[in-house]
Amino acid sequence: MRKQSKWMLLLGLAGVLTLSACNTSGGADNKASGGNGAESFGKQVKHEIIGIDPGAGIMKATSKAIEEYGLSDWKLVEGSSAAMTATLAKDIKAKKPVVITGWTPHWMFSKYDLKYLDDPKKVYGEAEEIHTIARQGLKDDEPTAYQFLDRFEWTSDEMGEIMTAIEEGAKPEDAAKKWADDHPDRVNEWIKDLKPVNGKPLKLSYVAWDSEIASTNLLQYVLQDKLGYKVTALQVEAGPMWTGVANGDVDASAAAWLPLTHADYMEKYKDKVDDLGPNMTGVKTGLVVPSYVDINSIEDLKK
Template sequence: MKKQTKWMMMLGLASVLMLSACNSNNNASSGDKEPGSNSESFGKQVKYEIIGIDPGAGIMKATNKALQEYELTDWKLIEGSGAAMTATLAKDMKNKKPIIITGWTPHWMFSKYDLKYLDDPKKVYGEAEEIHTLARKGLKEDQPVAYTFLDRFEWSSDEMGEIMTAIEDGEQPEAAAKKWADDHSDRVNEWIKDLKPVNGKAIKLGYVAWDSEIASTNLLKYILENKLGYKVTALQVEAGPMWTGVAKGDIDATAAAWLPLTHADYYEKFKGKFDDLGANMTGVKTGLVVPSYVDINSIEDLKK
């Protein structure tokens, strides 16, 4: 009888140990889940906040529309700046935390981090965009050399990315643009072929403080000054003043017009008051962006 009782006690102890081990394994498994393993937990982890940029940017207007179209009533778009957005992204990705931002390409963050766009089945952000070059009325007659160069200028997101990455790594924009032009003299020669340099004529370029536009404007400035003899003033302004300046003739040109979505309101407001020289880059994109380690794939996944 004593042997039977002892055996039963040992069996009971073994059962308790096995149950404890199972609970321990289950707890470990739940703790090992990837960030944002379902839409509800993802929303809670990011406090239902989308990290945005400047309140006047077209992508912010599109994102507010997306919140309405997808009925994301619990979500809030946080206004800030491009620099603040990328700083928050860097911090959260370093700690493998979930985050959702307003993003666009070309941008250096896509080469530095493993990111993905959320699918947009309602096409709130539209199809792929283009970056256009605009000139003030009369520039073709007043400054034909500059106008022809700007009209010819076009490049790829990969080419722009080389300058953006160099700047992000600590190089000054002017130095990064010069290095790119020196390393790609064949491309530069295509744009300035048969153009006779001028002797110190002044020209003003307007641009917004986006990494992509800092790269392109510094490249244009370098070529206009060092290959075509111009004295260039590069004015960093908000999108509204940039478009207004070109339309009123206070700014000679800009290579920073995002169309047809991001700057759609400005295009319609000033239509007919500027020369559209066409796209200097195609296939650019805007939308909501998350780290690839987050397992949501569509804006629709954000809805509770």
């Protein structure tokens, strides 16, 4: 009986040691696959950075970042702003890691807890600005519109009110009207002492980003309802937006991201457009992840 008890005790100790060894091994495996290591994080997101339309400046900057940071095993996925935010929403709901091309102002920063990855090489540059550009001759042809566009400037928080309303289901034109009606002092700053016209046509162009949809709908509302213009707003890609203003086919655009995002277009058309200066400052672009993701720099994406 004593021998049997001794034998059972030895078996019990062996089992404990075996379980302990298994748990130690399992813990290490979990740590490797749980996002604590950069290589593990890359595998979890299939080494994909979710981008937007291929012609956007942020896509060019991201391609450069992949090269500069030695991310040869990473792929930049082309798509659209809507597709990018849909992927972000899906992965955040599932508490999964994801890397996207991001910019502020954007409603997603109000809705989700996000963070920019540090960019020590400054591939994305410093903070950007959104400028208003006009066709040459607009100042003489339509001084009322020109002066309004020249005065127009606002903050990312103000823009965020319209973007959030649109994201929550409001029509862009309704969200813009409500903002203008709710902020009469701001609108009056822009149109003070300007003489309204009587139905003169005016063309604006913009890229299909949430920020530009918000600003262009606001401009269209003020120009039409406060200053008497008949406004056509054209949604185009960045190239046609700049080309249209440079050729005089479009009167103005409040969607020029400078000095980085639209740098190529500014270099090409700087002598053919009037730069009215920034309508918003402190704009930022870069790679964005949910705050629960345990990486903080673009360098962390490298194995």
